[in-house]
Amino acid sequence: MKETLKLGLVLAAFAAGACVALALVYTVTGPTIEGHEIKQLEMSLKELFPxxxxxxxxxxxxxxxxxxxxxxxxxxxxxxxxxxxxxxxxxxxxxxxxxxxxxxxxxxxxxxxxxxxxxxxxxxxxxxxxxxxxxxxxxxxxxxxxxxxxxxxxxxxxxxxxxxxxxxxxxxxxxxxxxxxxxxxxxxxxxxxxxxxxx
Amino acid sequence: MKRLVGIFVRGLVAENPLLMLMIGLCSALAVTTSVENAIGMGLAMTFVIVFAELVISLFRKLIPNSVRIPTFIIVIAAFTTIIDLSMKAYFPELSKSLGVFIPLIVVNCIIMGRVEAFASKEKPLDAVVDALGMGLGYTWVLVGIAAFRELLGNGTLLSAQIMPEAYQPILFFTLPPGGFLVFALFISFNIWLKRVLDRSDRAPVKEAA
Incomplete structure (x- = not known):
């Protein structure tokens, strides 16, 4: 039981670390990605309706x-x-x-x-x-x-x-x-x- | 130092992940229709393997043996997502043409294999050097196959027209069967290269004797 708990905690620690790293990267890249998508769509729409x-x-x-x-x-x-x-x-x-x-x-x-x-x-x-x-x-x-x-x-x-x-x-x-x-x-x-x- | 060079070079020829260990092939065959894709995929893969091996090697004493695989996957998946998001933000075109193969780096056997066989047992510096060797070993093969396929199958290199206008592209090389054929050629080339290298390695030993 104790051993299982320890394993769970180790995994949770790694997952938490990964989460923090991903949250950081997502916050930095998120707006840029969204901007690309909107821009791309607008450019395509402009092509059809100049x-x-x-x-x-x-x-x-x-x-x-x-x-x-x-x-x-x-x-x-x-x-x-x-x-x-x-x-x-x-x-x-x-x-x-x-x-x-x-x-x-x-x-x-x-x-x-x-x-x-x-x-x-x-x-x-x-x-x-x-x-x-x-x-x-x-x-x-x-x-x-x-x-x-x-x-x-x-x-x-x-x-x-x-x-x-x-x-x-x-x-x-x-x-x-x-x-x-x-x-x-x-x-x-x-x-x-x-x-x-x-x- | 010599030991590190040895670890590094191993990934390029003698233990090349694609041509010798023959793992991680599906993404390699799929993205090699253009050189640009191959470079992008190779670098993304190198990034993930370097950081995954580094982190796992740093924490290798803290990872309990029975949950090591899930732990490895968490680490690999985190770095894969980081590179995926970064490419989407800063190289949208490249990220689009590589599509699903970037997220699929998570399940790439090369990374899993090296992390399990090497990084989880060795020191961080060795692990990083091993990762660089494997990553570049993967990249050079990808770029080589892609150059071959793009030139013959499309008449271009890095999207620049190389072949004369009159050249009729051999579609076969862009399609999957052509990929297998070119891949086989690279395997035989690599075996030849390994033999040549082995011979030059042995020669000085004979002299000493």
């Missing part, structure tokens, strides 16, 4: 139509109070697992832009979706997510029809296209609602 000056997080107002994708976060993008559109952080499953993308939808019912945030697909194949130097159209230097910019939501969003696939990565291409489509549908619905509510 004219925007403010982003407001929407909670639960926008939900996907089917279960194939999830929305991590939705932002209403405005300039001087006037709405420019909606940006949605979409999470869906692709060839290599969870993939997240940021999809911007303008008030004119067009995709303003798409940015792949995280993709775990095969390097050199599916992961080319994120590469800034992989072009689906070499003559115009259009990347895979780049081709969605300006695309009207009334398009069918089907790979090999109105969407150019990444070579040898049909599963990735289809999964990402579906994510953009789902985000587009949900965003359009929200914009419709808020426009009516505004009137």
């Amino acid at each position: 004219a925007a000056d403010s982003f407001r997080a929407l909670d639960g107002d926008v939900a996907p139509k089917d279960g194939s994708v999830k929305f991590d976060q939705t932002y209403e993008v405005t300039r001087a109070g006037a709405p420019l559109g909606v940006a949605i952080k979409v999470r869906g499953s692709s060839y290599g697992g969870d993939t997240t993308m940021l999809v911007g939808v303008g008030t004119d019912r067009r995709i303003t832009g798409v940015k792949v945030l995280d993709i775990k697909d095969t390097p050199g194949l599916g992961a080319n979706a994120k590469s800034p130097t992989y072009f689906v159209d070499k003559s115009t230097k259009t990347t895979f997510p780049g081709q969605f910019a300006g695309k009207p939501l009334s398009d069918p969003f089907e790979v090999k029809k109105d969407v150019v696939a990444i070579t040898a990565s049909t599963i990735t291409s289809k999964a990402l296209t579906n994510m953009v489509k789902q985000a587009g549908i949900a965003a359009a619905e929200y914009l419709e609602r808020s426009a009516q509510g505004g009137k």
Whole structure:
């Protein structure tokens, strides 16, 4: 009994020491890490809406139509109070697992832009979706997510029809296209609602 | 002094954790698709192993034998979290591309193995030297494999285009099977290197005799 107590105390002492060290490091690095995350998100949002000056997080107002994708976060993008559109952080499953993308939808019912945030697909194949130097159209230097910019939501969003696939990565291409489509549908619905509510 | 040099060099070739002891391989194969990742991973790993071995060697007489493994894990996990948080704060890009492999240093068998086999029995100075040898032994192999794979598989080194534009990257080297192949080449290279070193070690002895 005494021996057990001693062992427990020794372990507790080590754990306490580790806790103190970690608390110190966390206090020092915490704000910087958070700052990076916010800055990164704002930079991505700015890429989709260069004219925007403010982003407001929407909670639960926008939900996907089917279960194939999830929305991590939705932002209403405005300039001087006037709405420019909606940006949605979409999470869906692709060839290599969870993939997240940021999809911007303008008030004119067009995709303003798409940015792949995280993709775990095969390097050199599916992961080319994120590469800034992989072009689906070499003559115009259009990347895979780049081709969605300006695309009207009334398009069918089907790979090999109105969407150019990444070579040898049909599963990735289809999964990402579906994510953009789902985000587009949900965003359009929200914009419709808020426009009516505004009137 | 000579003894310390001996401990240090051992980790680089004769007892290289990856090529001779063959432990800690999964992270090594996974992160070696680019040189930048390999350097980051190698240094993070070296940091953790040096401090883990130092702390455990300092407290080695206070750690009861029956709870030594949990104690080691607490120490290793603490240093791993420290390096993970620091990288997230000051090298966000690198930390992102290494992803889960930094937190996974906790369960890296190289650290656990050296702490158990070496640091828990030896003096702090020896332990730190051993850790440096093992850490750098791990790092040089990682960087070597990564250089090979990045150059052939992507045509770049440290993200700078090295191969001519016309070079068609050999994807195979970026994919896992290519990693195994390059790794095998490094093992054979290391065995050759060890033999050469052994021979040069023995030569002066013969002369003396």
